[in-house]
Amino acid sequence: MTEIFLSLIGFGNVGRGVATILLEKAERFKNKYGLKFRVISISDSKATIWDESGIDLREALMVKEAFESLDKWVHQMSPLEVVKEVESDVVIDVTNDMNAWKWHMEAFRHGRHVVTSNKPPLVFHFTELIQEAYMRRANYRFEATVMAGTPIITLLQESLLGDDILRIQGVLNSTTTFILSQMEKGLSFEDALRNAQKLGIAERDPNMDVSGMDAAYKAVILHNVAFYPVSFEEVRVKGIGEISMKDMEEAKKKNKTIRLIAEIRKGEVSVEPKAIGRDSPLALYGTQNVAVIETDLLGKLVIRGPGAGIRETASAVVSDTIKAVREDLEVGAWNM
Amino acid sequence: MTEIFLSLIGFGNVGRGVATILLEKAERFKNKYGLKFRVISISDSKATIWDESGIDLREALMVKEAFESLDKWVHQMSPLEVVKEVESDVVIDVTNDMNAWKWHMEAFRHGRHVVTSNKPPLVFHFTELIQEAYMRRANYRFEATVMAGTPIITLLQESLLGDDILRIQGVLNSTTTFILSQMEKGLSFEDALRNAQKLGIAERDPNMDVSGMDAAYKAVILHNVAFYPVSFEEVRVKGIGEISMKDMEEAKKKNKTIRLIAEIRKGEVSVEPKAIGRDSPLALYGTQNVAVIETDLLGKLVIRGPGAGIRETASAVVSDTIKAVREDLEVGAWNM
Numbered sequence: 073m074t075e076i077f078l079s080l081i082g083f084g085n086v087g088r089g090v091a092t093i094l095l096e097k098a099e100r101f102k103n104k105y106g107l108k109f110r111v112i113s114i115s116d117s118k119a120t121i122w123d124e125s126g127i128d129l130r131e132a133l134m135v136k137e138a139f140e141s142l143d144k145w146v147h148q149m150s151p152l153e154v155v156k157e158v159e160s161d162v163v164i165d166v167t168n169d170m171n172a173w174k175w176h177m178e179a180f181r182h183g184r185h186v187v188t189s190n191k192p193p194l195v196f197h198f199t200e201l202i203q204e205a206y207m208r209r210a211n212y213r214f215e216a217t218v219m220a221g222t223p224i225i226t227l228l229q230e231s232l233l234g235d236d237i238l239r240i241q242g243v244l245n246s247t248t249t250f251i252l253s254q255m256e257k258g259l260s261f262e263d264a265l266r267n268a269q270k271l272g273i274a275e276r277d278p279n280m281d282v283s284g285m286d287a288a289y290k291a292v293i294l295h296n297v298a299f300y301p302v303s304f305e306e307v308r309v310k311g312i313g314e315i316s317m318k319d320m321e322e323a324k325k326k327n328k329t330i331r332l333i334a335e336i337r338k339g340e341v342s343v344e345p346k347a348i349g350r351d352s353p354l355a356l357y358g359t360q361n362v363a364v365i366e367t368d369l370l371g372k373l374v375i376r377g378p379g380a381g382i383r384e385t386a387s388a389v390v391s392d393t394i395k396a397v398r399e400d401l402e403v404g405a406w407n408m
Numbered sequence: 409m410t411e412i413f414l415s416l417i418g419f420g421n422v423g424r425g426v427a428t429i430l431l432e433k434a435e436r437f438k439n440k441y442g443l444k445f446r447v448i449s450i451s452d453s454k455a456t457i458w459d460e461s462g463i464d465l466r467e468a469l470m471v472k473e474a475f476e477s478l479d480k481w482v483h484q485m486s487p488l489e490v491v492k493e494v495e496s497d498v499v500i501d502v503t504n505d506m507n508a509w510k511w512h513m514e515a516f517r518h519g520r521h522v523v524t525s526n527k528p529p530l531v532f533h534f535t536e537l538i539q540e541a542y543m544r545r546a547n548y549r550f551e552a553t554v555m556a557g558t559p560i561i562t563l564l565q566e567s568l569l570g571d572d573i574l575r576i577q578g579v580l581n582s583t584t585t586f587i588l589s590q591m592e593k594g595l596s597f598e599d600a601l602r603n604a605q606k607l608g609i610a611e612r613d614p615n616m617d618v619s620g621m622d623a624a625y626k627a628v629i630l631h632n633v634a635f636y637p638v639s640f641e642e643v644r645v646k647g648i649g650e651i652s653m654k655d656m657e658e659a660k661k662k663n664k665t666i667r668l669i670a671e672i673r674k675g676e677v678s679v680e681p682k683a684i685g686r687d688s689p690l691a692l693y694g695t696q697n698v699a700v701i702e703t704d705l706l707g708k709l710v711i712r713g714p715g716a717g718i719r720e721t722a723s724a725v726v727s728d729t730i731k732a733v734r735e736d737l738e739v740g741a742w743n744m
Contacts, residue, residue: 093570093705100572215567221706223567230566231551231559233734234429234726236436353712369429369723370557370714376689377709387705390570398569 075108076397079158079184081151081175082166083116083136086189086216089386090164091129097390105394113158116142117167120149122158155179162393165190166216173197176212180204185396189216189385191289198293198301211399213392218290219244219361221387222377226395228297228365235367237298240336242363243356244290246379247274247281248312248332252345253357255320256329261313273359273380283311284332284343291334291341294363299338310344323347329355411444412733415494415520417487417511418502419452419472422525422552425722426500427465433726441730449494452478453503456485458494491515498732500725501526502552509533512548516540521732525552525721527625534629534637547735549728554626555580555697557723558713562731564633564701571703573634576672578699579692580626582715583610583617584648584668588681589693591656592665597649609695619647620668620679627670627677630699635674646680659683665691 078094080087094101094109101107110126118141121127135145155163155178163179165172165188173193176186177200186205188194193201194214205212215225219242228237243249250273254264265282268274280286288309295302312332323330328347331354335342348354353364353374361379366372378384414430416423430437430445437443446462454477457463471481491499491514499515501508501524509529512522513536522541524530529537530550541548551561555578564573579585586609590600601618604610616622624645631638648668659666664683667690671678684690689700689710697715702708714720 097570101570105569221568221571222709223563226567227559227563230731231562232557232723232727233441233730234433234437235557235723367723369719369726371717371720373558373711373713375709375711378707381707383705384707387568387571387703390705391568394569395566 073102073106073108074397075110076162077160078109078111078393079113079115079154079160079163080111080166081115081154081163081172083114083132083142084166085382086166086385086389087114087116088133088136089382090166090389091133093383093386093390095129101394105398107394107397109393112160113154114142115149115151115154118142119145120147120154121145122147122149122154124159151175152178155182155184160184162187162396164188164389164393166389168192173201176201177204180208180210180212183208183210185211185213187213187389187392187396189214189389191217191293194293194296195289195304198296211396213396214293215392216385216388218293219363220378220380220384221391222361222375222379223388223391224294224363224375225297227375228294232365232367232370232373235369237365237367238337239366240294240298240334240363241354242291242294242334242336242361243331243354244334244361244363244379245281245284245287245332246359246361247278248284248287249356249358250274251282252312252315252330252332255315255317256324258317260317261315282313284309285311287332287334288341288343291336291343294334295336295341298336302339302341306341308342308344312345315345331355409438409442409444410733411446412498413496414445414447414729415449415451415490415496415499416447416502417451417490417499417508419450419468419478420502421718422502422721422725423450423452424469424472425718426502426725427469429719429722429726431465437730441734443730443733445729448496449490450478451485451487451490454478455481456483456490457481458483458485458490460495487511488514491520492518496520498523498729500524500729502725504528509537512537513540516544516546516548519544519546521547521549523549523725523728523732525550525725527553527629530629530632531625531640534632547732549732550629551728552721552724554629555699556714556716556720557727558697558711558715559724559727560630560699560711561633563711564630568701568703568706568709571705573701573703574673575702576630576634576670576699577690578627578630578670578672578697579667579690580670580697580699580715581617581620581623581668582695582697583614584620584623585692585694586610587618588648588651588666588668591651591653592660594653596653597651618649620645621647623668623670623679624677627672627679630670631672631677634672638675638677642677644678644680648681651681667691
């Protein structure tokens with residue numbers, strides 16, 4: 073049995089999802105991987121709980137539930153202080169903090185692995201982060217940043233190693249899929265957006281989704297993994313705000329539908345609404361995401377799965393955590 | 409630059425596909441991975457060429473083309489002798505030999521990695537092979553055994569590590585898909601089979617495909633990777649030989665179609681023809697394969713891609729070869 077010390081930064085939906093899975097599956101992970109996870113710090117936006125002997129996750133979940141924050145409980149410590157001072161093996165960052173790349177860098181400098189669902193560090197600081205992780209022999213895993221738990225990142229990193237990727241096309245944002253499919257049924261953009269907000273599918277500030285920025289972040293991360301780091305400024309982004317009922321009608325006449333399509337080629341990333349055939353693998357409904365990967369040897373590969381959801385995103389974070397530490401333990405490289 | 413010595417056993421379609429890719433992409437693999445592959449032995453069913461200084465792959469491909477065998481060229485050596493005596497880092501077995509598991513065992517005993525597209529060793533000797541590989545710290549990779557180059561094995565090994573798999577459903581054999589879709593158009597089983605043979609989609613002895621055995625082999629391998637080794641005798645297999653035009657008609661009336669469906673649950677593997685809705689991800693046409701993976705955390709994940717083809721299968725063999733040796737080289741675990 074190997075005991076792994078974790079620092080959890082972010083205790084919103086995904087962070088609590090991760091804590092819940094670690095609780096529920098503690099026995100499972102001991103039996104299957106010989107891994108015992110001990111969460112030794114949890115930080116929310118206001119405070120940090122820190123206990124080297126292991127935090128009672130059940131208690132932490134209850135405190136958060138009751139007080140909406142951890143600050144009634146203990147330390148005033150910033151995430152940067154946490155990654156410096158808390159002696160964890162893996163730092164799990166499930167915040168949306170734009171400056172989190174600094175915590176990741178600092179974690180690597182202390183030889184800690186980092187697992188994250190937080191996109192901006194991977195979009196804006198990819199090169200420095202990868203280099204630092206490499207130099208410190210730390211693992212950097214970020215499956216949850218794209219398509220929630222659907223393992224597109226791992227697939228690109230671990231398979232098709234002899235293939236050259238020619239193109240990736242994807243539907244990477246499900247809020248826009250929801251709005252567009254409502255518009256297909258005759259609703260105006262405004263009404264569709266309101267419905268999405270009512271159902272909790274769109275955020276109160278829907279701009280990241282509607283503008284295409286969220287999909288563009290994800291597309292850049294896919295490009296960085298499939299090819300090399302690209303600058304975000306080079307990405308062509310067009311959102312769905314200008315799609316009219318007329319556009320929808322015209323697409324319908326041609327037996328097509330409009331979706332926000334990310335397209336990634338070597339050195340080229342774009343996100344824009346496109347009319348696509350109804351039998352295209354890109355013609356999705358609901359909260360699924362899809363990517364169609366085209367390579368020189370294999371041809372077309374389709375991977376489709378959940379693109380949102382707390383448990384679905386936490387799935388990727390937990391898988392990455394196991395993967396990050398499993399590599400330290402491996403003797404043979406084949407693992408059950 | 410790291411030089412990697414390879415033994416290639418099997419020089420039929422897939423073997424030559426692998427040789428061709430290694431030739432075409434030699435520069436690419438040097439630049440991308442710092443790997444230089446030197447093939448030091450090639451065995452076909454009659455003979456072995458062996459040259460420690462590296463075989464000229466262009467020449468070997470020409471000799472095979474001209475003489476249909478390598479035995480005009482050099483050694484009389486069995487594959488078992490090859491894995492013992494030829495000092496390779498990786499043994500690539502692309503034969504269909506039922507006894508190849510003995511070569512794999514012997515290769516592991518000599519500390520060599522094994523990459524294979526050959527199913528029976530993984531179906532009938534999984535436990536011994538995995539244990540031997542583990543003890544010798546050798547890698548055993550077999551992506552090409554299921555769904556050609558579509559990376560379902562790697563996906564199961566490298567992602568969803570915190571998830572419990574509830575069920576995998578798949579269409580894993582494309583010959584039966586071809587025959588069934590011809591029957592859908594009104595052809596009899598016999599005529600559909602004849603067409604498949606004419607087009608080179610079915611073998612002259614189509615029994616492995618038609619009986620469901622090929623799909624059953626693949627389903628067992630998926631079970632072994634997703635759960636634990638299962639005995640082949642426990643698999644429920646029913647082929648498509650008894651599907652009548654009447655069955656087809658009845659399915660059609662319900663807006664369904666019949667496909668040979670593999671279903672894998674923990675401890676349970678079956679392969680049988682089933683009527684499925686036309687909008688099911690399992691309702692495939694052509695030579696694609698698909699798997700629908702259902703887990704407790706993520707929900708449903710669909711992976712679809714080529715299930716046959718020389719280049720498509722060779723893609724997996726080459727990717728596995730890179731992956732097998734890349735793990736020896738890794739410093740940080742993040743790899744571009």
